[in-house]
Amino acid sequence: MKVLVPVKRVIDYNIKVRVKPDGSGPDLTSVKMSMNPFDEIAVEEAVRLKEKGVVSEIVVVSIGMPQAKDTLRTALAMGADRAILIEATTDVNQDIEPLSVAKILVHIVKDENPDLIIAGKQAIDNDANATGQMLAGLLGWGQATFASAIEIADGGALVTREIDGGLQTIRVKLPAVVTADLRLNEPRYVALPNIMKAKKKPLEERPLAALGIDIAPRLKVVRTVEPVGRSAGVRVASVDELLEKLKNEAGVL
Amino acid sequence: MYLNETQEQVRDTARSFADEVIRPAAEALDREERFPSEIYEEMAKVGLFGIGVPEELGGPGFDTLTYAVVMEELSRGYASVADQCGLVELISTLLVRHGTPVQQKMLPEVISMRRKVAYCITEAEAGTDVSGIRTTAEKDGEGWVLNGGKLWIHNAPVADTGFVLARTDKEAGNRGMSIFIVDLHANGVDRGPKEHKMGQRASQVGGLNFTDVRLGPDALLGQAGRGFHTMMSVLDKGRVGIAALAVGIAQAGLEAAVDYAGTRKQFGKHISEFQGVQWLLADMAKDIEAARLLVHSAADKIDRGQDATRSCSMAKCFAGDMAVARTADAVQVFGGSGYIRGFEVERLYRDAKITQIYEGTNQIQRMIIARELLKKGART
Numbered sequence A: 001m002k003v004l005v006p007v008k009r010v011i012d013y014n015i016k017v018r019v020k021p022d023g024s025g026p027d028l029t030s031v032k033m034s035m036n037p038f039d040e041i042a043v044e045e046a047v048r049l050k051e052k053g054v055v056s057e058i059v060v061v062s063i064g065m066p067q068a069k070d071t072l073r074t075a076l077a078m079g080a081d082r083a084i085l086i087e088a089t090t091d092v093n094q095d096i097e098p099l100s101v102a103k104i105l106v107h108i109v110k111d112e113n114p115d116l117i118i119a120g121k122q123a124i125d126n127d128a129n130a131t132g133q134m135l136a137g138l139l140g141w142g143q144a145t146f147a148s149a150i151e152i153a154d155g156g157a158l159v160t161r162e163i164d165g166g167l168q169t170i171r172v173k174l175p176a177v178v179t180a181d182l183r184l185n186e187p188r189y190v191a192l193p194n195i196m197k198a199k200k201k202p203l204e205e206r207p208l209a210a211l212g213i214d215i216a217p218r219l220k221v222v223r224t225v226e227p228v229g230r231s232a233g234v235r236v237a238s239v240d241e242l243l244e245k246l247k248n249e250a251g252v253l
Numbered sequence B: 001m002y003l004n005e006t007q008e009q010v011r012d013t014a015r016s017f018a019d020e021v022i023r024p025a026a027e028a029l030d031r032e033e034r035f036p037s038e039i040y041e042e043m044a045k046v047g048l049f050g051i052g053v054p055e056e057l058g059g060p061g062f063d064t065l066t067y068a069v070v071m072e073e074l075s076r077g078y079a080s081v082a083d084q085c086g087l088v089e090l091i092s093t094l095l096v097r098h099g100t101p102v103q104q105k106m107l108p109e110v111i112s113m114r115r116k117v118a119y120c121i122t123e124a125e126a127g128t129d130v131s132g133i134r135t136t137a138e139k140d141g142e143g144w145v146l147n148g149g150k151l152w153i154h155n156a157p158v159a160d161t162g163f164v165l166a167r168t169d170k171e172a173g174n175r176g177m178s179i180f181i182v183d184l185h186a187n188g189v190d191r192g193p194k195e196h197k198m199g200q201r202a203s204q205v206g207g208l209n210f211t212d213v214r215l216g217p218d219a220l221l222g223q224a225g226r227g228f229h230t231m232m233s234v235l236d237k238g239r240v241g242i243a244a245l246a247v248g249i250a251q252a253g254l255e256a257a258v259d260y261a262g263t264r265k266q267f268g269k270h271i272s273e274f275q276g277v278q279w280l281l282a283d284m285a286k287d288i289e290a291a292r293l294l295v296h297s298a299a300d301k302i303d304r305g306q307d308a309t310r311s312c313s314m315a316k317c318f319a320g321d322m323a324v325a326r327t328a329d330a331v332q333v334f335g336g337s338g339y340i341r342g343f344e345v346e347r348l349y350r351d352a353k354i355t356q357i358y359e360g361t362n363q364i365q366r367m368i369i370a371r372e373l374l375k376k377g378a379r380t
Ligand SMILES: Cc1cc2nc3c(=O)[nH]c(=O)nc-3n(C[C@H](O)[C@H](O)[C@H](O)COP(=O)(O)OP(=O)(O)OC[C@H]3O[C@@H](n4cnc5c(N)ncnc54)[C@H](O)[C@@H]3O)c2cc1C
Pocket: B119, B120, B121, B122, B126, B127, B128, B129, B151, B152, B153, B154, B155, B197, B205, B354, B357, B358, B359, B360, B361, B362, B363, B364, B367
């Protein structure tokens, strides 16, 4: 069984994001970039399925600038077998929207014929939470989003989903698109010997232009602003004063 | 020179590991003076021991610069843990460079920490002056008989195998010493009590005594009579490692100090708004960066096969002095809290001090720098 995992290069989750002075978007100059944490979880799940003997090959794909190769190498060091970079002149943050990403991935799927796609549920930069769903729609495949457990059996996937108020388990036929939630697993540390071995694994680069896909944005970013800073708290002297404030000032009681 | 993609990847792994596994455990390890086997097991799985061991001998085969980067990150978590990495690196480098194929067979055990090692040079009368060692190995048929005592040996209370410098020829001075691989569970080996130290308290340090310990013909590492030179051959790399460790301690202090200055209020303001505090932080940051660059440049010289002795001594000396001075500043930023057990900077200050002493005291580093300077000229 073959698994395809799309991975995205985003601002590292430890970095305090700043907005460009002209408000056109986040400032990406000399900011540390890493693999989207949900994609890391997706790669980890694919690797665990391979270690269990369920999966035979893991292909990772990224779309964006040449630097996205670093992200792919990390996925290879985690245990993916092969990587594809669809090289674009812009990066996938605002410039290439989820629908375009899904269309590009459809192209890859046609070439690779995976039995399963595991994607992150969303990327932590634009929080769109759309690519996996759109991809399933375009392919006409089943989808299981927000997965917190995946079990492959009898030509299908049993997926536990995190929903409001609890867990739901659904069965999807393969091929299918599954999107990973936070609690699916805890990604491993990339082992040092595997970083060396990953250098020898195949990484294929294809120009986006050659795919003939219209990636023109459908949305226009009007303005980006930083969240307002939290104002300082107040100390209260007693529980009574706290209750009084919650009732009369905050109006929450 | 700057970090390439692979070195950055390695740094990311070491950094996350230090942040998530090592740093949260450091306070308790210091208090309990406990050997953290569970952390070392995890580190071995992630490949954080034997950084320079080539792939064909079971390691990842990274260069010295990568090793320095790993040491700084681990030490930012906790210096004792980094020092274990440094010790394993030293022993595995000795085995890679000087070991016979049979001796090299122990490498996988060494870098997985299934076999704990100790590097045994120092004696009561021989610290800085290594030529003063009195431990002897006398020829006995095919092998040797070892007698003597070692002091302040890292891992002595827990180690399985010692790499022991002993005199094999009383007349031959520095050419009369040899290194032996000694089974520390053998008859005639006694371990002294564990020492209680000022800092790096999770490192187990103690003495070893050898009474008529029989060594087989395979026990000799490298050439007979060349033990001093064998030991010296890994000194440069060892110094880079300790220098990086010192940078890591100071970096942890800077991070703690910046956080604290941004939260602690006096006179109605965050103390970070006072210029007096800002200057402390600025001096810490610039000296740490300067030390880091010295470390990286020394490592880079080793990797290029250039003469690195002066650079390695400069890095070790500067980074050690810097770590002591700048962790003292970190304590200052914390005020009274910085002097209280349980606050990270209090431990960092204690952990830093030994970096001026072991791996060649900083007086000796200055001696080496001056000697190189006067021998080879001021221009580099
Ligand atoms: C925590 C810890 C771990 C250690 N781990 C190990 C280990 O694993 N293996 C091992 O073999 N050893 C180990 N040591 C020993 C360490 O390497 C020695 O302490 C160190 O080499 C200094 O020797 P000494 O203590 O005898 O000091 P001395 O040599 O007695 O020095 C005392 C002072 O005199 C100065 N001095 C000496 N000679 C000169 C000179 N020519 N010019 C100017 N100044 C000079 C020194 O710089 C120092 O300030 C460890 C020590 C400690 C504390």
